[in-house]
Amino acid sequence: xxxxxxxxxxxxxxxxxxxxxxxxxxxxxxxxxxxxxxxxxxxxxxxxxxxxxxxxxxxxxxxxxxxxxxxxxxxxxxxxxxxxxxxxxxxxxxxxxxxxxxxxxxxxxxxxxxxxxxxxxxxxxxxxxxxxxxxxxxxxxxxxxxxxxxxxxxxxxxxxxxxxxxxxxxxxxxxxxxxxxxxxxxxxxxxxxxxxxxxxxxxxxxxxxxxxxxxxxxxxxxxxxxxxxxxxxxxxxxxxxxxxxxxxxxxxxxxxxxxxxxxxxxxxxxxxxxxxxxxxxxxxxxxxxxxxxxxxxxxxxxxxxxxxxxxxxxxxxxxxxxxxxxxxxxxxxxxxxxxxxxxxxxxxxxxxxxxxxxxxxxxxxxxxxxxxxxxxxxxxxxxxxxxxxxxxxxxxxxxxxxxxxxxxxxxxxxxxxxxxxxxxxxxxxxxxxxxxxxxxxxxxxxxxxxxxxxxxxxxxxxxxxxxxxxxxxxxxxxxxxxxxxxxxxx
Numbered sequence: 001x002x003x004x005x006x007x008x009x010x011x012x013x014x015x016x017x018x019x020x021x022x023x024x025x026x027x028x029x030x031x032x033x034x035x036x037x038x039x040x041x042x043x044x045x046x047x048x049x050x051x052x053x054x055x056x057x058x059x060x061x062x063x064x065x066x067x068x069x070x071x072x073x074x075x076x077x078x079x080x081x082x083x084x085x086x087x088x089x090x091x092x093x094x095x096x097x098x099x100x101x102x103x104x105x106x107x108x109x110x111x112x113x114x115x116x117x118x119x120x121x122x123x124x125x126x127x128x129x130x131x132x133x134x135x136x137x138x139x140x141x142x143x144x145x146x147x148x149x150x151x152x153x154x155x156x157x158x159x160x161x162x163x164x165x166x167x168x169x170x171x172x173x174x175x176x177x178x179x180x181x182x183x184x185x186x187x188x189x190x191x192x193x194x195x196x197x198x199x200x201x202x203x204x205x206x207x208x209x210x211x212x213x214x215x216x217x218x219x220x221x222x223x224x225x226x227x228x229x230x231x232x233x234x235x236x237x238x239x240x241x242x243x244x245x246x247x248x249x250x251x252x253x254x255x256x257x258x259x260x261x262x263x264x265x266x267x268x269x270x271x272x273x274x275x276x277x278x279x280x281x282x283x284x285x286x287x288x289x290x291x292x293x294x295x296x297x298x299x300x301x302x303x304x305x306x307x308x309x310x311x312x313x314x315x316x317x318x319x320x321x322x323x324x325x326x327x328x329x330x331x332x333x334x335x336x337x338x339x340x341x342x343x344x345x346x347x348x349x350x351x352x353x354x355x356x357x358x359x360x361x362x363x364x365x366x367x368x369x370x371x372x373x374x375x376x377x378x379x380x381x382x383x384x385x386x387x388x389x390x391x392x393x394x395x396x397x398x399x400x401x402x403x404x405x406x407x408x409x410x411x412x413x414x415x416x417x418x419x420x421x422x423x424x425x426x427x428x429x430x431x432x433x434x435x436x437x438x439x440x441x442x443x444x445x446x447x448x449x450x451x452x453x454x455x456x457x458x459x460x461x462x463x464x465x466x467x468x469x470x471x472x473x474x475x476x477x478x479x480x481x482x483x484x485x486x487x488x489x490x
Contacts, residue, residue, distance in 0.1 A: 024162040024163075025090050025093075029090075031148065032088060032148060036141050036144070037079060039141045040074060042140055043133045043137035044133055046133075047132050048067075074114075078106070081110055081113070082106045082141075094189060095187070095188050097474055099145065100145070104138065107135070110134055110137075111134050114130055156189050163190070164190050165191050165226065165229055166182070166228060166231070166232050167192075167193065167196060167219070167226060167228050167230070167231050167232065168192050168194070169195075169231060170198055171197065171199060172197060172201060172208070172209065174236065174261075175195045176208070176209060177234075178261050179195070179210065190230075192211055193211060194212045194213070195209050195214070197213060201215070219250075220256070229255070229256055229257060230256065230257040230259060231257070231259070232260075233258070235262070271287075271288070271465070271466060272284070272285055288464065288466070294468065298469055298472060299408075303405070305412060306403075307406055310403070313402070320391065320396060324387055328352075328356070330352065330356045332351060332352060333350065333400060334349075334354075335347040335350075337420040338420055339418055339420050341433060345420050346404065348404055348409075348410070348417055349401055352388070353385060354388055355383055355384075355385060394483065409436070411435070411437070412472070414436050414441055415432040415435065415437055416441055431461055432461065435463075440475060442462060443460055444479065446459055
């Protein structure tokens with residue numbers, strides 16, 4: 001890693017050039033500001049329209065004062081508190097759940113501020129109207145930000161606009177690993193454009209890289225030459241403290257971001273904490289939290305959602321069962337032994353999608369298996385009935401697993417349950433059993449049957465190690481899009 005020997009900074013902090021990201025980030029934030037302001041105004045207007053004027057303006061001698069607070073003070077207060085909570089931070093907008101968490105934290109701050117002002121000014125404002133306007137504004141803001149994120153991701157996927165161009169620095173295996181991980185999800189906006197090696201390699205080895213490879217260049221000059229705005233130091237290249245510190249000094253005032261991709265992988269942000277000791281930043285990794293209030297809330301959500309789902313879907317169950325019985329004589333449901341939480345064996349419920357002799361015919365189709373590891377999948381499996389093919393494409397065959405969720409054998413979200421006769425689940429695979437298997441999971445929303453066995457296991461282990469209630473809700477939301485697109489379903 002080559003960096004100039006300098007520790008100088010820009011002469012004036014206000015004179016530092018803006019990063020190239022400003023070409024897309026500032027207009028995007030401006031749109032969010034305008035949208036958030038309109039959402040707050042819309043919530044105030046909705047509350048005033050719904051609640052009787054004499055109730056909502058109780059405690060105010062002059063209606064004009066109340067209207068000024070509702071249509072000027074409250075919306076501006078929302079913007080100020082959103083900004084104070086970092087809801088416009090370029091590092092969190094458009095990616096992850098942190099953006100939405102900050103909107104929720106702002107909602108709590110707005111509620112507390114209104115309560116404090118009402119108490120201090122001794123105004124008897126309607127509690128119902130305050131709750132309505134605050135929760136309404138939060139719902140509007142979250143919905144609009146979700147739509148804005150979808151538009152941003154669409155731009156990134158189609159034209160690679162609104163992106164961060166990254167120069168990867170490190171050894172070839174480390175930089176290629178980071179390139180693979182980053183490129184897998186274009187919606188993050190991170191686009192590796194080149195690699196700068198920490199050691200010289202023959203041209204034949206460099207040809208393995210999907211982007212241009214450099215060695216011995218000045219990093220700042222190279223990043224300007226590539227029109228990039230981010231330098232990512234990968235793996236062991238970040239273990240050289242003096243070089244990394246000098247590179248950070250050199251980048252001061254240039255508008256270029258410096259990020260470090262450590263060798264520690266598949267650990268999400270909430271489990272990682274930086275604890276500096278005498279200038280040495282220690283990366284502290286917390287244990288996965290598979291208990292506590294959040295875990296209890298997950299179990300409660302599973303049972304309630306499963307009970308409601310079974311009640312609502314009774315007509316659907318009846319229609320699917322009738323279609324199965326009309327096209328192929330036999331039971332409508334299929335029950336198979338699966339491995340569950342902590343290795344417990346249970347029978348999973350599914351709509352039958354194969355002919356009755358499917359198990360006998362499996363031995364003749366082993367050579368046609370199109371997946372690896374502990375999976376058996378064939379895109380055009382001759383054992384699947386016509387109705388079963390439709391059920392699999394739409395994932396309707398999985399609906400009876402709500403029975404397993406209600407019984408506590410499965411969860412709405414978790415690693416998919418695997419057949420009990422496919423192995424002993426030793427090594428890394430056994431770690432999947434620390435949580436209850438799910439109807440959907442990170443594996444399903446990331447490609448389903450299109451993924452290799454190793455990639456599926458990696459995603460399941462990532463979920464186990466980084467579980468959170470917000471992550472579950474995010475996976476459930478993504479599942480809708482995957483089911484509609486029929487991605488990887490066969």
